[in-house]
Amino acid sequence: MDILYWTQQRFFLPGEKVHLYLIDPEASTLLKEIAELMMLAGHESNLSHAYGEIRNSTLMQCLCLFGVQIDLNSYNPRASPSESGFNMLLDLDGQKMEIWIQALRVIIGTVLPEERQACTQIFGSDSKVEEDCFARATTRFIQQLFAFGSLIANVKDEQYEKVPLLVQMLEEFLKLKPSIEALRYGDAKDAISQEADMLLEKLREEAVRLLLKFSEAQINHESYDNETIVLNGSVLSFPQYTMGVIKLLAGYSDTLNIILPVEVGGVGTVTTSPWKSYVLTLLTRLQLNIEEKSKSYKDECLRNVFLMNNAMYVLEKARSPDLKILLGDNWVTKQLVQVEQHATAYLRASWTEPLFQLKDKGISYTERSLILTKKFKNFNSIFGEISRVQTTWKVPNPQLRQHLRLVILQQVIPAYRAFVGRFG
Template sequence: MAAAPPGGQEKVIAAAQHIVKSLANSKNAADDMIRILSGFDDRLTFMSDLFPPPPPAAAAVREPSVVEEVEEEEAGPDDAREDEVEEAAELVERWDSPEEGDRLVFDSAKDAGDYLDAAAVLVGARGARAEAALQAAMARLEDEFRHLLARGMSPLAGEDLHASLLRRLSLTVPSFASSASDLDCPSFASHAGDGDESGGAGGRASVSDEEISPYLISPDTVGALRGIADVMLRAGYGPELCQVYGEMRRDTLMECLAVLGVDKMSLEEVQRVEWGVLDGKMKKWIQALKVVVRGLLAEERRICNQIFAADAEAEEDCFTEAAKGCVLQLLNFGDAIAIGKRSSEKLFRILGMYEALDEVLPELEGLFSGDARDFIKEEAVGILMRLGDAVRGTVAEFANAIQGETSRRALPGGEIHPLTRYVMNYVRLLADYSRSLNQLLEDWDTELENGGDNVNMTPLGQCVLILITHLQAKIEEKSKLYEDEALQNIFLMNNLLYIVQKVKDSELKTLLGDNWIRQRRGQIRRYSTGYLRSSWTRVLACLRDDGLPQTMGSSSALKASLKERFKNFNLAFEELYKTQTTWKVVDPQLREELKISISEKVLPAYRSFVGRFRGQLEGGRNSARYIKYNPEDLENQVSDFFEGRRPNA
């Protein structure tokens, strides 16, 4: 190869490289130019050495040539990419111009699509204009995201939301029995509840998308939000996005909570509020817990999953930020109730809260993940345990209240004592919570002096036995307020039969067993026998032959004795009639059985006595004064007994 002339060779080479660069689009054109230049001056023949032909094996796949490497180093963004970025920046800048005013991009589906496409082009683009446009796009998309969240939510009409959610979920809460008016024992408890719909823990309810979505984000808005989220997450604006979503959705869920009747209350406020108001708030909490976990939060989770499908971590962060305030407000109220002052009337609401939280806890825990899940679970489990402690403490408080009841007023007519009604309605409702109470009362002190009755009983059965035993002891004590032994027995019969019937007609029968019922029925029969003996022994004594003069003796003496007997009988019977028609045997069957027992004892004796001695008095002066009644008259009189008639009625 000829040597190139010194000094000028570099300039020629540079010129040749420039020409080759210009012709780089055609390999053949470059070869032609080299050949021409070499022919023009043999000093340029060395150029063929600079650009040797490729070996045959590399014709299809080869290493880049020097010219191609130069092209790649100096070319920069291709024209198409540059144009696309410029157009995207221009579109973003136009939307930020004063001419657009306050118009929103997402008022138009086409504008929204174009803007999102432009923002996506700017992600990763270089250059000052592109970076500035990207920042402007992110700021606008954040505002549009906020506006869509606010606009996409249907109006939260309080009554509509509350009624619709509860109707669709068919939720019920526990309450006192329908006979709440019976639970009137002022010295024992302030009142017994509001007589709301009854039931233990409600069954699981499910909520479909169509039922809840209208109260969260309308479906046609979710797609637009997802489009914004995809672009902002790609651009690294996840934290800003999550902050907007968390703030907006947290406020919405808290508004839903207020509509459902769960207000933010401190422990001090819970302690101060009167029971009637607090009872209503506890009831609404039970309802709201299920609506929130199974309805609102489950739907919120689904929405988060759709909007933030591009980033699982952002989904978790956004859901946690949106949901935690609502969940913590629910849990804080539950905690305030659990650690608050204990009183008997709160028991069934606390049990309802315990069962509701226990029931939804796995679902609540499953809505969260990571640290948030651990935190929520720890809080909820702690509150659940404290609610359980409150249940045990309240049951113990109730047992003490029965034993400590001190009213000294004897009820007219020996009727059922309010304490008996209250306790039995209260105890009967315990059976509705047998699953929970058998767990919570497992280690409860169930020792009884007459412990034979509670062998093989469940923990709840043992608890019920203790409470009813306390009640029976108190009723025995109160029977002593009556001076009349017969009325004492009527009072004891009325109250014990009421207890037995409440047991027999409810789940308490399963807890206490048939043997317990048989024993109490035997006790009722003994009270009946005690009544008959104390009331009618003196009456029947008037109809016996004992003490009468022998008929073979003086006729006048016999007549005098018979007059005295009939007179005493009449006086005794009339006194019983006057008194015992005002007494009240509450149960119709027991009332009739007692009347039959009286008739079976008195009428045959009277009929026999009159039959044997009527002739001794008939025909004499004023004989009708002594034989005032025939047997049918007495039977009619007995039918008026135990009806609770008021004197002089």
């Protein structure tokens, strides 16, 4: 049966070529003649067994090339990774998850249909033999692909950036599951369908678990307890991390609306979708976290700069197409008002005192020279201190930074010029 190993087909992955040996179309004719002779001689069982073993071994090469392989003899799909003896795979990372997704696409979209077609061409004269050969060749092959996906879902960690990949795995599998079932019949179809449903449920459970844990972490301040505030009032890492995860998940809103429980959010109206409710809740808790962290700043001016910067960062990321449509104009407007309120509070806290020195109301003529000299001196001292301290602060958003500069110039320069013009 060495003829079953003939020819090469190429499958492409990002950055490399994957080669898989399939049956040469020219060899199919010869194999068909051999198969028909064996069936006429009553050797259907031996034929199915030989074909299934050889083709399964060949197909397994595809999983080896992808790096998607485990020992099915010791694998228990219902056990945890440690109980199943897969401690070496507990460090599953995003790259392995992406590899599994790519393997799923190639195997379901190309490899299995090719194998199905080969079985039809070779054993088409007997549908029972055809189905038996295809089932023997592909069942363990598919089970190993499912087992690796199940192993990924079983790995319990708190790496929230894993959620988008889990959802992508779930989405791809939901999309391809009908294709898997369409290629199989009878008991073989039922068995694979049951395993597919089990994998889908594991992926869903793990994705929802991490989503809920991610939301709870915002309440428990786990997202920033170990983070030290920066002295320049810039954006901290936990808002960046949170918005990064939300932005990645936004592309899977349809799937998330299916897997998230309706009551998961707790924010919004009855008609709010589970995904929108979840995001609104997450953003509300994120804002509370930012406000809590701002209390670490003793300087009121710097505290308002910090609040302004972080609110602006959230607004900027929420303006991406998917999130803007989801959150709506009202939410964006409210967030913009919040940014403006923090900016106004900063300007008031920073510039009220120096501008007060440029007022001349209530100055008597006899005290005028002494008081004016003192006012100039006070203004210069306060202005110098503001310049010394605030030049180390940061406003990362260029539009917001330019807006603040213009407002300061419009308030301070005209007032100073007018004061100097009257008393200089």
